[in-house]
Amino acid sequence: xxxxxxxxxLPVEVIRSAYLNxxxxxxxxxxxxSPESSAALVANAFGLFLTDPASLPAIxxxxxxxWPATSIALESIVRFPWTGGRHxxxxxxxxxxxxxxxxxxKRYEPFRTKAEAEMSDAYWRPVWGDGMKxxxxxxxxxxxxxRQFARLDVAQLVKHAFALRTAVHGDWKGRRPVLFYLYAxxxxxxxxxxxxxxxxxxxxxxxxxxxxxxxxxxSCSYPELLAIWRGSPNQLISAHAAAVTKRFLF
Numbered sequence: 001x002x003x004x005x006x007x008x009x010l011p012v013e014v015i016r017s018a019y020l021n022x023x024x025x026x027x028x029x030x031x032x033x034s035p036e037s038s039a040a041l042v043a044n045a046f047g048l049f050l051t052d053p054a055s056l057p058a059i060x061x062x063x064x065x066x067w068p069a070t071s072i073a074l075e076s077i078v079r080f081p082w083t084g085g086r087h088x089x090x091x092x093x094x095x096x097x098x099x100x101x102x103x104x105x106k107r108y109e110p111f112r113t114k115a116e117a118e119m120s121d122a123y124w125r126p127v128w129g130d131g132m133k134x135x136x137x138x139x140x141x142x143x144x145x146x147r148q149f150a151r152l153d154v155a156q157l158v159k160h161a162f163a164l165r166t167a168v169h170g171d172w173k174g175r176r177p178v179l180f181y182l183y184a185x186x187x188x189x190x191x192x193x194x195x196x197x198x199x200x201x202x203x204x205x206x207x208x209x210x211x212x213x214x215x216x217x218x219s220c221s222y223p224e225l226l227a228i229w230r231g232s233p234n235q236l237i238s239a240h241a242a243a244v245t246k247r248f249l250f
Contacts, residue, residue, distance in 0.1 A: 005032055005040060007243050009236075010047040015074060019043070022075035022089055035190035038107035041222070041248050042091045042182075043074060046103075048240050050074070056094070057232060059101065059180060060225060061218045066098030078102065078163040081127050081170075085120070088156075088163045091182075100175040102164050107184040107248075110151040111195050117142050117155035128162060131214030135161045138209055151202050157181070161215040181219035186249070222248075 005027070006012050019027045019039070026032045026039040033040070049056040053069040076093035092103035119142050128136060139158045157179065164177035181203065186195050203219050210217045229241030 006047065007044050007240070007247060010044065011051050014050050015043050015047045018074040022077070024089070036108045038105055038109060041107050041184065042105040044247065045244050046072065046074065046092050055234070055237070057229060057237065060220045060228060062099070062101060062178060062180070065101060065176070065178060066096040069094050069096050071095045078167050080163055081166045082122065085122060088159050090160060095172065095175065098176060099178050100164060100168055100172045101178040101180055102160055103180045103182050104157065104160055105182045108186060108189070110183065114153065117153065119143065119155050123162065128165060129214065132161070132165060134210035134213045135215065138206070149202050149206065152206055154206065157206070161217070165215050177215040179215050179217050181217070182222060182225065183219065184222045
């Protein structure tokens with residue numbers, strides 16, 4: 001049953017609609033029901049706040065972003081400054097008074113074998129302005145393999161950053177763009193095998209490469225985020241955080 005995919009009390013139809021209207025076919029294909037599903041984690045974690053964005057506690061490291069949230073969307077497509085081709089789909093898109101925060105959520109993906117990253121010539125168009133030099137260096141490294149990030153999908157992060165930069169010069173004009181990397185660091189696969197921990201040095205290295213760019217890059221782990229939510233004086237939020245923690249084995 002569809003309700004078995006979600007924690008009690010979540011707006012199931014709102015969440016389901018977001019995934020049905022997004023690429024990936026996560027729910028209908030059965031991928032959402034997998035014990036390794038990243039989509040199930042992020043949907044259950046942030047689903048509580050979809051109908052009441054202002055209740056979402058500030059994401060760690062973003063206290064300067066003008067909270068509370070004014071809108072929250074799952075599986076939000078953010079477009080590049082051209083019409084054709086594929087455009088990025090962010091796991092969560094949060095708007096506050098001052099910022100547009102795009103969340104890329106990871107669970108087991110960093111520990112799986114990845115195909116070689118590819119970026120089309122379109123990403124080398126001179127449309128990113130003067131404030132994206134760090135991301136452009138990361139983009140260049142994908143093509144020339146000058147830097148290796150075994151745990152990070154750098155091509156995906158660069159694409160998301162480019163899309164967020166486009167958004168704040170268009171429909172979200174006036175807000176500061178923030179790309180937020182939220183990762184799980186699971187200790188075990190669902191079958192009990194150990195997982196080598198996420199190498200935070202790679203996050204640090206990437207952060208340093210893009211520091212000062214127009215799109216601010218920030219990150220934290222799910223355990224860190226959920227610990228903050230569990231400490232909320234709002235009993236609904238603290239109970240929700242405990243339920244997410246229990247369901248997803250943190």
